[in-house]
Amino acid sequence: xxxxxxxxxxxxxxxxxxxxxxxxxxxxxxxxxxxxxxxxxxxxxxxxxxxxxxxxxxxxxxxxxxxxxxxxxxxxxxxxxxxxxxxxxxxxxxxxxxxxxxxxxxxxxxxxxxxxxxxxxxxxxxxxxxxxxxxxxxxxxxxxxxxxxxxxxxxxxxxxxxxxxxxxxxxxxxxxxxxxxxxxxxxxxxxxxxxxxxxxxxxxxxxxxxxxxxxxxxxxxxxxxxxxxxxxxxxxxxxxxxxxxxxxxxxxxxxxxxxxxxxxxxxxxxxxxxxxxxxxxxxxxxxxxxxxxxxxxxxxxxxxxxxxxxxxxxxxxxxxxxxxxxxxxxxxxxxxxxxxxxxxxxxxxxxxxxxxxxxxxxxxxxxxxxxxxxxxxxxxxxxxxxxxxxxxxxxxxxxxxxxxxxxxxxxxxxxxxxxxxxxxxxxxxxxxxxxxxxxxxxxxxxxxxxxxxxxxxxxxxxxxxxxxxxxxxxxxxxxxxxxxxxxxxxxxxxxxxxxxxxxxxxxxxxxxxxxxxxxxxxxxxxxxxxxxxxxxxxxxxxxxxxxxxxxxxxxxxxxxxxxxxxxxxxxxxxxxxxxxx
Numbered sequence: 153x154x155x156x157x158x159x160x161x162x163x164x165x166x167x168x169x170x171x172x173x174x175x176x177x178x179x180x181x182x183x184x185x186x187x188x189x190x191x192x193x194x195x196x197x198x199x200x201x202x203x204x205x206x207x208x209x210x211x212x213x214x215x216x217x218x219x220x221x222x223x224x225x226x227x228x229x230x231x232x233x234x235x236x237x238x239x240x241x242x243x244x245x246x247x248x249x250x251x252x253x254x255x256x257x258x259x260x261x262x263x264x265x266x267x268x269x270x271x272x273x274x275x276x277x278x279x280x281x282x283x284x285x286x287x288x289x290x291x292x293x294x295x296x297x298x299x300x301x302x303x304x305x306x307x308x309x310x311x312x313x314x315x316x317x318x319x320x321x322x323x324x325x326x327x328x329x330x331x332x333x334x335x336x337x338x339x340x341x342x343x344x345x346x347x348x349x350x351x352x353x354x355x356x357x358x359x360x361x362x363x364x365x366x367x368x369x370x371x372x373x374x375x376x377x378x379x380x381x382x383x384x385x386x387x388x389x390x391x392x393x394x395x396x397x398x399x400x401x402x403x404x405x406x407x408x409x410x411x412x413x414x415x416x417x418x419x420x421x422x423x424x425x426x427x428x429x430x431x432x433x434x435x436x437x438x439x440x441x442x443x444x445x446x447x448x449x450x451x452x453x454x455x456x457x458x459x460x461x462x463x464x465x466x467x468x469x470x471x472x473x474x475x476x477x478x479x480x481x482x483x484x485x486x487x488x489x490x491x492x493x494x495x496x497x498x499x500x501x502x503x504x505x506x507x508x509x510x511x512x513x514x515x516x517x518x519x520x521x522x523x524x525x526x527x528x529x530x531x532x533x534x535x536x537x538x539x540x541x542x543x544x545x546x547x548x549x550x551x552x553x554x555x556x557x558x559x560x561x562x563x564x565x566x567x568x569x570x571x572x573x574x575x576x577x578x579x580x581x582x583x584x585x586x587x588x589x590x591x592x593x594x595x596x597x598x599x600x601x602x603x604x605x606x607x608x609x610x611x612x613x614x615x616x617x618x619x620x621x622x623x624x625x626x627x628x629x630x631x632x633x634x635x636x637x638x639x640x641x642x643x644x645x646x647x648x649x650x651x652x653x654x655x656x657x658x659x660x661x662x663x664x665x666x667x668x669x670x671x672x673x674x675x676x677x678x679x680x681x682x683x684x685x686x687x688x689x690x691x692x693x694x695x696x697x698x699x700x701x702x703x704x705x706x707x708x709x710x711x712x713x714x715x716x717x718x719x720x721x722x723x724x725x726x727x728x729x730x731x732x733x
Contacts, residue, residue, distance in 0.1 A: 174343040174702070175267065176409065177228040178384065179213060181244065181324075183333045184220045184260065192218040192430055193246040193260070197336075199228050202239040203687055206655075214388075215247045218430035225373075225388040227409055229343070230267060231699055238267040242336060244324055261324030261332050267340075339384070343408050349706060350410070351482040351713060352445065353402040354389065359458065359474035360396075362425035362433040367394045369426040370435060372476070376411060377418040386410055386419070391426040402480065404710075407442070415443040423458050423476065436460040436473035448481035484719055486705035489712060492720035494610045497600070500571060501593040502528065503620035503649075506584040517621050517650050518584075520576060527649045528619055531685050532575070533568060534696045535617055535645070588622050591629035594637055594644060601640040610712045610719055614642040615704060621650040627659065628670045634660065635667065638675040643707045645700045648684040657682045677710055678703075 177199075184193050196215045200207040213226040232238070241264045248256040319339050326332040354372055362368045371391040375383040387405055392398035411417040419440045425433035436458035447454045457472035464470050490496075509516030519526055525533070594616065601614040624630055634644065648654040660667060660680045667675045681700050688696040712719070 175230055175232045176341045176343060177230065178224065178339045178341075179226070179228075179242070180221075180223045180337045180339075182221045182335050182337075184222070184244070185333065186220065192220055194248075195219060195222050195260070196245050196247050196257075197224065198243040198245065198254075200241040200243065201230075202241070203684075207241055218428060220430075223385050225385055227406075231695070231702065232267055232342075240265055240267055242338070244334065244336075259327055261326045261334060263322045263324050263336055265320060265322065265338070341408075343406075348407045348483065348485040349404050349709060350407060351402055351404050351480065352478065353400075353480035354476060354478055355397070355399040356423065356458065356474050356476045357397045359398070359423065360435050360460070362435065367396050368433075368435065369393045370395070370398050370423055371426055372400060373422045373424065374410075375420040375422070376409075377420060383420060393426075396474070407483075411442045415446070416441050421456070421476065423474070434460065436463075438476060445478055445481050446483075448478045449483060451480075454478040454481075482713060484709060484713065486708055488719040489610050489613075489708060492610060494708070494719065495612050497612050497614045499597050499614065499616045500532065501590075501616060501618045502532075502575065503588060503618075503622075504584050505586045505588050505621070507586060507588070507652075508584060508621045508650075510584070511579045518579060520579060527685055529572060529575070531619055531647045531649060531696060532571065532617075535647070535700060587625035588620055589626040589629070590618060590620070590624045590646075591626045591633040593618065594630065594633040598633065598637045598640055598642060601637070601642040604641050605639075608715075608717065610717050612641065613708050613711070614640070616642065616644045618644065618646045619649055620646065621648070622652045623654060623657065631660070631667060632669045632671075634680055635669040635673050635675050638677050638679050641708075641711050643679045643704055644681070645704075646680065646682045647696070647700065648682065648686075651686060654682070654684050677707070677714065679707060 179197055181195065181197070184195055186192050194215050194217050197213045199210045199212065201210050202208075210230070211226075211228055213224040216222040216224070230238075241262055243262045244260040245254060245257040246260055247254075319337055321335055321337045324332045324334045324336055356370065356372075359368055359370055369391050372389045374386045374388075376386050378384055386409055387403060389400040389403065392400065407413055411419065419442070420437060421440055422437040423435040425435055427433060437460075438456040438458055440456060444454060455475055455477050458474040458476050460470075460473045463473065504518075508518050511518040511520065513519060514521075517527060597614055597616045601612075604612045604614070637644065646657065646660070648657065660682055667678075667680065681703060683696065683700050685696065688699070
């Protein structure tokens with residue numbers, strides 16, 4: 153192991169246990185004021201997180217029409233870091249009925265908190281102690297309840313934070329800073345490892361007709377029964393207008409959200425007839441479990457009678473208010489694809505443009521100090537180690553219009569250590585120029601990924617890691633390249649190095665959550681993750697790697713599921729491999 157590689161790994165804490173978990177946030181709100189006497193608001197919440205003093209949008213809920221007490225099915229999934237203040241802001245907007253964007257929306261109020269405030273402490277939790285005068289940390293277990301300030305940064309203070317299911321209710325501040333009547337409730341729950349995703353496809357037949365001059369407009373809600381006997385909304389389907397035999401769109405939900413990993417946990421499913429005034433008519437309900445739903449995994453249908461309890465009591469010959477059918481339940485995990493022989497082809501693109509500075513100058517972002525790794529090395533090692541260690545299928549290829557090992561016919565390196573060594577060796581031989589164009593390298597990897605499409609098998613998935621110091625200069629071409637790559641088995645991770653203004657990079661997350669090409673074509677699926685490295689300089693060990701790579705397993709599964717490609721079972725993979733020496 154080279155000295156500089158070991159130094160980078162040690163400085164990132166890769167040889168120690170990371171302190172990171174994921175938390176899911178769900179929102180409800182009560183008491184939103186009507187816009188006027190003739191209409192109710194169409195509320196939508198925007199979640200923002202503070203970064204270097206600026207509020208950046210993370211995600212947003214769906215819009216619920218004509219509702220003053222909305223319960224959202226949207227789930228926000230965030231990374232939670234011990235001993236780090238993560239400030240959140242929830243902004244409420246009344247969305248114009250004819251436009252789902254914010255251009256014509258009315259701002260109704262907001263509330264700010266920290267992720268630690270949402271995720272309160274309870275007994276028997278693992279805690280981390282900071283000792284005054286010592287930057288080291290130690291982990292202990294405390295059995296007594298401890299209530300401390302969760303945003304304290306004083307080294308003399310014992311700061312305790314852990315994720316468990318908790319609720320925080322706060323009044324929204326109206327424009328101008330006055331306290332309003334609307335109350336937001338944020339429910340936080342730790343992901344416990346049951347984060348495999350399933351796809352469910354529901355339909356119904358012969359539902360009761362609740363409308364006089366037309367047929368019912370049905371939608372389905374699925375609730376999870378919690379341990380404290382409360383109900384948690386898991387998912388709400390779209391409304392199918394004027395149809396007693398609706399077929400709802402296929403949707404994806406995590407096993408943790410659906411049933412907390414308990415296959416026999418009760419799920420309450422309710423069918424409603426949508427009304428434009430928000431007073432939806434009750435059609436009926438039924439109870440189910442994920443164990444029952446699994447019966448649809450092999451292609452069979454699972455059915456439940458939809459029961460209206462009042463009709464059951466009042467009507468002698470009452471049977472049901474319709475039949476709800478689960479037509480499909482798909483459950484393929486990332487591990488299934490890996491065990492079936494799918495290999496992750498990992499490509500690293502390093503920015504060698506002149507804006508980085510002369511590598512011989514100590515101010516350069518590419519300066520190689522004999523003992524201190526630069527930010528490029530730290531980012532490279534942090535991300536690469538996860539793939540090399542966890543997947544054992546790393547095949548790094550380094551290029552930025554040329555191979556960093558100067559071998560165009562065989563640009564592969566032996567693991568991340570080999571990439572680091574090639575990076576160090578090439579620097580003295582380079583003359584740095586501009587501009588910073590990313591589209592060509594995306595297209596280069598996309599060409600390789602396009603060959604995989606023709607196999608119609610889950611054998612290779614391509615990940616491009618781009619390390620760059622500045623705002624890219626070919627944004628239009630990059631957007632076009634990403635939109636085209638979204639049709640391929642490929643993901644793009646961009647890590648911004650240095651202190652440049654990366655605000656334009658947020659465009660790659662799309663307008664209103666959807667990235668579009670200059671011609672207006674939307675991405676088929678989300679494949680891009682942009683992270684400024686400076687946000688992780690003082691974060692928990694391996695936080696960068698966890699942040700930028702956490703979405704990749706789901707992106708892999710999403711792609712192959714969308715193509716209807718199942719993972720091979722290990723025996724099929726072994727038998728399909730060509731014989732060799």
